Amino acid sequence: MSKQAFQDSYPAEFSHCYGCGHDNPHGLQLKSYWLDEEDRTHTVAHFTPKPYHTGGVPDKAYGGLIASLLDCHGTASAAAAAYFKEGRKMGTAPILRFVTASLSIDFLRPTPIKEELTLYGEITQLEGRKATVALSLSANGEPCATATMIAVALKPE
Numbered sequence: 057m058s059k060q061a062f063q064d065s066y067p068a069e070f071s072h073c074y075g076c077g078h079d080n081p082h083g084l085q086l087k088s089y090w091l092d093e094e095d096r097t098h099t100v101a102h103f104t105p106k107p108y109h110t111g112g113v114p115d116k117a118y119g120g121l122i123a124s125l126l127d128c129h130g131t132a133s134a135a136a137a138a139y140f141k142e143g144r145k146m147g148t149a150p151i152l153r154f155v156t157a158s159l160s161i162d163f164l165r166p167t168p169i170k171e172e173l174t175l176y177g178e179i180t181q182l183e184g185r186k187a188t189v190a191l192s193l194s195a196n197g198e199p200c201a202t203a204t205m206i207a208v209a210l211k212p213e
């Protein structure tokens with residue numbers, strides 16, 4: 057894994073996101089990395105839910121938490137891939153930031169709340185301002201959810 061999380065390169069004014077902003081003390085503070093520094097298409101993040109992230113039963117995670125984690129890992133992965141494509145270090149100006157245009161999730165099985173969750177991302181397409189990211193969330197090596205995201209880079213203004 058790289059030492060610096062993608063989200064740690066966001067400038068202060070963009071670091072308040074509930075899912076991944078490092079300046080949001082009430083947020084999830086998700087951190088995403090390249091899975092392998094030699095392969096700039098795959099990304100990874102880890103997250104261990106808190107007891108209050110519970111869904112309908114105490115030992116399973118709330119679906120909205122899963123969506124939030126996939127959302128933030130996907131947009132961060134898209135931004136990292138776009139910087140890499142431009143041959144630039146993440147966070148350098150002009151800032152490249154992606155927002156979610158579309159996020160389609162399949163919830164495959166209940167997600168345990170006491171285990172560390174692993175999120176994977178794969179940039180399957182990056183054309184113009186639009187990135188397509190294939191995402192998954194697993195516990196104990198078993199996929200609990202998969203998703204496809206369309207992320208769009210914000211216009212400079």
Ligand SMILES: CCCCCCCC/C=C\CCCCCCCC(=O)SCCNC(=O)CCNC(=O)[C@H](O)C(C)(C)COP(=O)(O)OP(=O)(O)OC[C@H]1O[C@@H](n2cnc3c(N)ncnc32)[C@H](O)[C@@H]1OP(=O)(O)O
Pocket residue numbers: 066070071073075127128131153154155156157158184185186206208209210211
């Ligand atoms: C939360 C507020 C965000 C404010 C941002 C401030 C800066 C933030 C920076 C850093 C913070 C960290 C960020 C973490 C974020 C975490 C993830 C989220 O939760 S993001 C929040 C939820 N998402 C939104 O609120 C997006 C709302 N939607 C929009 O703003 C627009 O619809 C937007 C930007 C997505 C596209 O609008 P257009 O006018 O800029 O661009 P067009 O021309 O419509 O689309 C560009 C390309 O994308 C395709 N596209 C657009 N929407 C699509 C869709 N739903 N499905 C498929 N393709 C789509 C289009 O067909 C077009 O493709 P072709 O270039 O022609 O090939």
